[in-house]
Amino acid sequence: MSTVTTDWRPILQELAPVIGGTSGVLDTIVLEAGALDLVAGELKRRGLKRPVLVVDGTTQRVAGSRLEQSLREEGIEPDVCVILPDDQGDVLADERSIVQLLLQVPPGAADVLIAVGSGTLHDVTRFAAHRTQLPFVSVPTAPSVDGFTSAGAPIIIRGVKQTVQACAPIAIYADLDILREAPQQMIAAGFGDMLGKYTSLYDWKVSHLLSGESFDERVYEMTKHALDVTVQHSTAIGRRTEEGILALISALIESGLAMLLLGQSYPASGGEHHLSHYWEMEYLRRGNRQLLHGAKVGAACAEIARLYHGAVEHGRYPAGRPEAIDRHGETLRGWLEDVPSEGEIRGLLVAVGGPASRVELGIDDELFMRSMRQAHTVRLNRHTLLRALNEAE
DSSP states (O other): OOBOOOOOHHHHHHHHHHHOSTTOOOOEEEEETTGGGGHHHHHHHHTOOOEEEEEOHHHIIIIIHHHHHHHHHTTOOOEEEEOOOOTTSOOOSBHHHHHHHHHTSOTTSOSEEEEEESHHHHHHHHHHHHHHTOOEEEEESSOOOSOTTOSEEEEEETTEEEEEEOOOOSEEEEEHHHHHTSOHHHHHHHHHHHHTHHHHHHHHHHHHHHHOOOOOHHHHHHHHHHHHHHHHTHHHHHTTOHHHHHHHHHHHHHHHHHHHHHTSOGGGOSHHHHHHHHHHHHHHHHTOOOOOHHHHHHHHHHHHHHHHIIIIIHOOOSSSOOHHHHHHHHHHHHHGGGSOOHHHHHHHHHHTTOOOSHHHHTOOHHHHHHHHHHGGGGGTTOOOHHHHHHHOO
């Protein structure tokens, strides 16, 4: 049996005063085969007796029912909230899902929420936990996003995606047996979410240079380490080996912890995430089925890498000539040495069995061109190179 070798305890101890509050403090991370069967003991250790399991139809089958049985065997009687899909068949972190869960957690009816799923169910749960001042436990069913440890909840309100303050889990139990059985597209999505750090880390340094946004070298190195581990294990991740899945989920969690330390998503969300969010909101407006977040981020990362290399190294500017490139060209070119080419990023995505281009995702030419011009407006507090290129006269 493989278990994670990273000792999270020093980071968790440092995080305690940062993320502590009425919903509790993240102090336990377990990444190993069979971790699901340890959740009941965790609840008993904390004196929690009235959990609500937050699942959807799929995650209830792959883990929720087994967890429910495990809890009952320990004398804990859980309630189960099955979040319903929308008319297109997608489970979304939106008003309807949040209200559905809140209606099932009236005051005094529960003492802990347990998110059993991937990113969407975690966002719904963390928002509800924050609003009800209840702790929540994370039980990932796929290594698909780096938001398991997040204190922010990206939710959709009236078709617009926004991140609101919520709370981090008090414990994470990631069962490698369950994660290895996740659909390949979700594993590839987690890999794509991590690849996006190539351009998000670049954009973070650009934002610091151009607008003085806060920068933390330690957080940068943590995120870079998580990215490097992911790429080094790309073959094992593509083959779904225990070593590969352990490396991926560890990297996703490390990236999330880095954001918690900083208190912002700068290191993990740049121009590539702005494209992803823009595409998501457009799909909602069109009534299209949603795409996996990490799949969009991976494809967007390749497009952003192409744009940045072309603009900084070869002088191909989509609008006017950005003054920032004139002033800081040498620095910007030096930083780009850490960003692979478009082709290299696509090759890595292919290696793990994921979509390697926005065409494979169904992003049409009109939407793509419009998003490249407008996606920076999704987060106008981020001074990315994408924004600088679009705002150049």
